[in-house]
Amino acid sequence: xxxxxxxxxxxxxxxxxxxxxxxxxxxxxxxxxxxxxxxxxxxxxxxxxxxxxxxxxxxxx
Numbered sequence: 001x002x003x004x005x006x007x008x009x010x011x012x013x014x015x016x017x018x019x020x021x022x023x024x025x026x027x028x029x030x031x032x033x034x035x036x037x038x039x040x041x042x043x044x045x046x047x048x049x050x051x052x053x054x055x056x057x058x059x060x061x
Contacts, residue, residue: 016040 006017028043
């Protein structure tokens with residue numbers, strides 16, 4: 001079943017407030033247009049993020 005989401009402007013961009021039940025465990029997504037629809041998906045598959053990257057394993061300064 002589809003849920004509704006709020007669309008708003010932030011700076012010169014448009015943003016969508018994604019409902020909690022669709023929360024993504026990522027900071028970056030890919031957006032593709034499929035006809036009149038948009039597909040939003042994590043930029044990196046979850047299994048690759050779980051292994052850790054240089055940025056996630058570095059200590060904060």
